[in-house]
Amino acid sequence: MSLPVTVGVDGSPESIAAAEWAAHESEIRGAPLLIVHADEWAGAALPGVGPDARCRRADELLAETAECVRRQHPALEIDTRQLAGPPATALAGAGAEADLLVLGSRGLSGLRGFLLGSVGMAAIVATPRPVVLVRVPGRSTVPASRSAVAGSSRDVVVGVDIDQYFDPLLDFGFHEAAGRGARLLALYGWSIPPVVRDASALVAAEREMGPDIARRLAADLRPWRLKFPSVDFVERSCVGGPAQLLLQAAENAELVVVGRRMRMGALGAHVGSVAHAVIHHCAVPVAVIAHE
Template sequence: MSGHVAVGVDGSPESGAAADWAAQEALLREVPLRIVHAYEWPGAATVPVVSPDAQCRWADELLADAAEVLRREHASLEISTRPLPGRPAAALASEAAEADLLVLGSRGLSGVMGFLLGSVGMETISMTERPVVLVRLPGQAAAPDRAAPELCRDVVVGVDINQFCDPLFDFGFAHAARHGHRLLALYGWSIPPVVRDAAALLAAKRQMGQDVARRLTEILAPWRQRFPSVEVVERSPVGAPAQLLVRAAANAELVVVGRRVRRAFLGARIGPVAHALIHHCATPVAVVAHR
């Protein structure tokens, strides 16, 4: 790794929010920030709206303007820019491979432009094994849960006790330590459908719940020792993981979710939980690849 944070900009307000988030993260990590813009020249079979030279000039101006804004706000931050001609998803994935972290703007299920509504953002995530953080506009964030008694902004980590989660914990605990936030480790599980009787269901839930909680505590033990300054909360309720994570995100600073590195028959996939968080979570989402 070269030790920098990369952020993709495209002129949208969402990418501006991503640039702000990335600048703050680069400052806390004490690494440079690289602002990139990925674009593809029109092919021979398309009708070009602008010439390649004009597109290059527009990319350079976009990057210069974004850098100027961030330099005014963060004078001590080392900032560079890089245009990325070529297929956008591949170009962004290649850039991510050189960085510690890639940050992109997100519109979730609203709007018709931006990195994450077309195939570019999703494809970028599936093509890189580096962490990618997706940032919404501040006004798109959900209102905090008024029923929640605490004002603490958690770093929520979606855990699967049956999978290898070390990369998620590494990212989540380090982020919580840098920002001084609490870490909420959340694992959602379900009762086997063969249990039909209400009394048997309650007994199974109690017995299985104790075992699930014990396994979660065991998995987290070495990370508590490695990051003693981070307050850790463990929760293992019955429920769908994606729904539980979206609900927990209402009072979170960041949600960290995993993506299995594997190739499907029709190409790379990011998994149903990560997919749901990307589209429905108003809080910034970190997608961390793991094997």
């Protein structure tokens, strides 16, 4: 039996959007959907709210979410489960037993972008499995692209780095593109040496370095072209900050894929700066892929 697509819900609009996205993903993968709820009140001293009441609330939430999903996906195999323990730990544990963990991400107005929240971020860094973060449709701070408005096919965008191991990101991205009938865009952002000061020197440095970087990227990606010949695939290497380039590409994307190195820093596990920026500011679903 295939591993489930697992989605965490808490009754918020963001978690409902995540459940709907996860159901569609389950259908693409031919996998069951598992809807889970981690009680954020566990261990809290809330007057008049005991364990039995919290349990009933969780059961009702799970049943309502499952029913909502079944109306749109009547043939989908759906199960529900209450999770015990601290929410981040419980969600990470559920994600470790899933093919994919899906979470909602709430938006903030204006230029502040999107906020995932401490529970979601902690769950991301605690599980080695892919995690997808979903926004509520229509709450984008990024203007829709012309092709998106027209309803044409949109990209699966994968952020790659030719100086790092990015095979897990491409493996995830290509399977997503194949299942969705979408184009895959492999995007690499690179920088000009800081000694370059004036515009003419900048143009010259880009002209001299650009072709070699493009060749290196093409060589790294050639095996993936052969592995997924049916996927429409384009590669792009551009001068600029990787996070900003990914956010620009997201205007014509249905999914953005970024990496998270499985490493421990002084303050524990964390995501890198590029993944962090994309997670908090990208308006479309973001897949975070752990890799060495």
